[in-house]
Amino acid sequence: MRYLPKSDAERAAMLAEIGARSINDLFSVIPEEYRVRRDLDVPRQQAESEIISYFKAAGQKNATDYASFLGAGAYRHYRPVIIDSLVQRGEFLTSYTPYQAEITQGTLQAIFEFQTMIAELTGMDVANASMYDGSTGAAEAVLMAMRVTGRQKAVIARTVHPEYREVIATYLKHRDLPTSEVGYLSATGRVDLEALEAVVTDETACVLIQSPNFFGVIEDIPAIAEIAHKKGALLAVSIAEAVSLGVVRPPVEADIVSMEAQSFGVALSYGGPFCGVIAAKEQYLRQMPGRLAGQTVDADGNRGFVLTLSTREQHIRREKATSNICTNQALVALMATIFLTVYGKEGMRELAEQNLAKAHYASKTFSSMSGVTQLFTESPRFHEFVLQTDEAPAMWQKRLLEEKIVGGVELCRWYPELENATLWCATEVMPREVMDAAAKVLAAGLVEA
């Protein structure tokens, strides 16, 4: 086996030195009846070229040459080449969690830089080293708010990503108090502030919203913060599209921000690995989940970095830890850090503005077709928008696929009230010709009908 650095002669010599007659001596502690005496039923050992052929064939079966208007929590952005050049350096790729600070300063300084960039972008004081993804990060943000406030009830906007809400429900299932949901206004697609005011009480630990929300609409964060804070609840804001922060005002009124940073240079990869992160106001630091890198000095006064405040974590605090998280998404956070360094202060704004322009063009072009209506037009949006079609989406989806275009995601699976509505996304990589072609296909069905 080509990964194993031993010859049979070396194995035999080592066994002799141990004083074992055969390798099975070393497994004799496993009771006879549980020892596997046959080959496992897995594919036979393959050459590297065979492995590559297998996965290339799988990739081709996935139909690679389709243009796509899919977003909904996973976004296609251009990934600068140097991201993969750098993260594939073995010193980053094959290093462990930096508990031994003297020989992991590279990873530690990169985490410190990541934490700084996330805090800058979100308008929070501090950010952690990463969470699994946006959905689990949102659930952890709610649990964190419960620890901070000592309250057991959460209010969650229906405009939060539906799969994030499902994850939160799983995490909160065994809590004493039920979670309440608050709806949206059909004209704006924004949280119904009156309904929110009615449902937030003195028992509410936090209000969790998403902005831009699942419909791509930017929420009125100052107004929502006021309602939450009036009752002593925290405001937690989930951000699923991190690139929005290039042009969208950060949620500075929030107490906790949970962000999915996939848009910062991370491949879609059928939904993972992505990169969650939690940022917060400084006073809530001790209730934060996950790892934190901090600056300090060595014995000679040199600046250095360490993992810190670990008394919050499971390996020290065990059942009293702020979370059970151990492994996080470090290498993906490094991708995000490199992405943010490549675009920098000006580039993030310029990139976000291009996204805004593409989506405006797409929504305008599509909704000018007869039989296509854009919803929630009264509200500011980033790069996603909702269309309602006279025709059932299955009809035009089929025609689009024939043109090798994947249209928007159907919303009725999560929002039964939004019949024939679909969520579309256009980022900086969406060419104008594809938007024009898709518009024609949308219109074509109506002519036939």
Added chain:
Amino acid sequence: MATETIERKTLGKVRPHQTQNEGLVFEKSSPGKKAYKLPPLDVPAVDVASALGAAHRQEPAALPELSEIEIIRHFTRLSTWNYAIDLGMYPLGSCTMKYNPRVNEFVARIEGLAEAHPYRPEAQAQGILEVIDLLQKCLIEITGMDTITLQPAAGAHGEFTGILLARAWHESQGNPRKKILIPDSAHGTNPATAAICGYQVENLKSNAEGGIDLEALERQVDEETAALMLTNPSTIGVFESQIHRIADILHAKGALLYMDGANMNALVGKARPGDFGVDVMHLNLHKTFSTPHGGGGPGSGPVACKKFLEPFLPTPVLYTKEDGTKHWDYNRPQSVGRVRAFYGNTGMFIRALAYILANGPDGLRQTTEDAVLNANYVRKKLEDLYELPYKTPSMHEVVFSDKRQAAKGIKTGDIAKRLIDYGFHPYTVSFPLIVPGALMIEPTESESREELDLFIDAMRSIAKEVEESPELVKSAPHSTRVSRLDEVTAARKPVLRWRA
């Protein structure tokens, strides 16, 4: 003269070599520098202020401004400050720091896989669904379980999912039960997980061999026990030879046996948890199945279980139609719900499957045998100098204690730091908690005899230094860019971000 100096500095397998200094990326920034170029916009620009109104960001985030060469140098310089498997042995017990094959990275980046959107129509995603299906089948075969979910993002997330399955099953039997039993040798994630799932944690004291005390277990298991969370082989690298008795005691009271699969690298191809009474377990693809640790993640923590737990698996569940096409089943009324958006860390599934294919059944078995051989070799070569608190046979890792060295004032943490000067990453320090001053060593199968011998020489040399020049060990490391860092100040006055 120069030659002499170099020789004097050579220690074990290393000699000091320069690394570049490098400030924070923010300190290198200057306004107007760029590392990006966007293509010209092919649609009309939008007046951002009027489009966004009050939601328009007035002040851009203070991100750094650098050119591309500076970014390459910045992160390359940082990388040279790291130790890595690619540089040498990484004997962290419980972490399974094995070689991360490069073909794994190559195939995970194949366009049709890396660019697949999670909501693309299933008809356009058959390739990736087949990859997921094959990995599931392989892992079910390797563990001897009946079914699996790949959704959990890491080991602790897998524990969470597994205990939720146990809870859901107990609820379906009429009582979720109140407590989870956890041996005192367990990973910290186990009690933290039980607490998050709403259970009380009850500690189970290890017996004199560091294993499960069957009498204590029998006393402590009752009708309110939901499960025992057991690591097998245990964190001292010992196989629970009474495993089936443990399962019987639990099952007699209706409690389940959860297995923490962190140490599965000792079992693949040699024994299957499903055969020895385990009801539900997680795997760490970033340990046993060679996906890279990446400085702390991403991981992947699949959960395999017996048939009776299948109705409770997280949604969605992959299934195959009669025509052979694969689909996601979202209609699972008894499911514990979702534990993550989309389907899991798919990129890690691709890497793990590439590893399984590269090994085949013979390679997987040989891998396990070599891992166990290496640990026993290290044990044999060091047991005269380091105290072995448990004499029970070792599997894939060996745990010593610093008892003899502590008598000279040298602790496991000091020995670990000195090991750095010899060119090795330290072993796991002070864990498991049942061994005071633990040195937990897991060489993995990826080490040649030559590298193992260098490690053994280093450990033996340090044992001698403890006797002859303890100060040298106490103040180690001496060869790193930074010396021991002030962790107390870091925690007392946290500086967690750069400020201008």
